[in-house]
Amino acid sequence: MNILDPQGPIAAADKQILIDSIAIMLAIVLPTIAAIFAFAWYFRASNTRAFHWPDWEYSGRLELVVWSIPALTIILLGGVAWIGSHQLDPAKPVAGTGQGVTIQVVSLDWKWLFIYPDQRIASVNTLTVPVGAPLHFQLSSASVMNVFFIPQLGSMIYTMNGMVTRLELRADQVGNYQGLSAHFSGDGFPDMLFDVHVVSAPDFASFASNTVKSDRVLNGDSYRQDLLKQSVPKDKTVYRLDDPELFMAIATQKIPPGPGPQEAANTGAGNVR
Template identity: 40%
Template sequence: MKKKIYLSLLLILILNNEGYISILNPGGKICLEQKYLIFISTLLMLIIVIPVIFMTLYFYYKYRERKKKLEYKPDWDYSKKVEVVIWGVPIMIILILGIITWKSTHELAPQKQIIYNNNNVINVEVISLDWKWLFIYNKIGIATINQLVLPIKVPIELKITSETVMNSFFIPQLCSQMYAMAGMKNKNFLMSNKKGNYIGMSTNFSGKGFSGMKFKVLVVSLKNFERWIKKIKEYKKNINYKILLKETINNKIEYYSSLEKKYLKLLINKGVERC
């Protein structure tokens, strides 16, 4: 019974398109580099793992109980060659992994600004609510709930905070995970190189509506992005912050074409001013 459960969980993980496994199908530069880092680290560790598995099976076979008597060497207890291999190889792999990790940590830092063909950076305020995500395109003058639309090959600066409890912002195929906390803002830069539909989520338990804190990410051409902005502004729907702050579960996608600057500033800076 237990084997069936484990196999079912493994199958779900392998076939899961919306979970962490999707990081192996990146849609942006950051996650592409992370994919290479995962592969390189795995291959380096397999240098130790594969020989250990092989030797385990070999020793099991070679020293199994048999009727035939073999030569017995009780006085053998040390080999310089063996000691060099079993200590030297792991040390070298740890050193290589350490160098790669240190280098990639600085190169892929979420706060590091992305520059591409002198394209202007698009700023998006990201606020976690109970239990939904609010995306504010402040300079454009629009906002959305549970949908993030981005133009392809344009650097994006996300300023992430929380109006409520601590959350975690993550788009597995586009950017690194970043905490959303009341009282501070975290920056996360990203840029997508591939059009498509992606899934974003919260990866930090935040209450009964946590499992529904997923949002859609659409990466479109710059022309389609401008058309989308124009379409949102035609809705002429004002944002109502009192309704917005109410707890909701599995909140649908919503669009707002007008932002009240006074309340918007309070919402974005709530908690930051408390620090």
């Protein structure tokens, strides 16, 4: 997952929230664990200095300590989560260098389709982006609800049929990373991974110019025939985008969605196909 090795500002902020939250929780967990051992040792049977108050019922000071520390911890933890979640609003623009790139993402059974409307190209299970540039994701599903997640870039987000969600990211280091589906969606779910290639701006321009010359054309017909069917593709196919409105046709269901994983007849809910 590499969530502790962020390669972008959103993932770095996610990591900081995680570390801060753990530190706040440890502030009450560690003293509690220490108190357990201290009480067990002090009130052992062989300790003649240990005492017992048979008529003791209530201590306001003790109650204040017992309840105030957890209450303050929860308030602090909630504040960190509240402020952090609002600062990391998925649709909030992320500053970057160079021209931003719009990427339209469609989750299918069991693959990811990435459409670059400005470059007029598309790819399956391979996401190539320029380093440092703002990445404007528009996401939808052509099947069941799913979750788009690149751990080292941050902010997993749902893809939903008939809806478009938005996500803003940025990659700060050239390299190869792993993206995945974070929501179970049937038999092909374990293989619903995609490669993320962060390249320099000239290399991205070269990738786009080479891909737009591809013999494979993506439009409504080829989408229905090649991608809408349930399958786990072995190849990372790239396409020349013939229909720039294809994503909106998918998101608005002008192109009907796929059937989604269905229970096999007479086999019970445990066998999903």
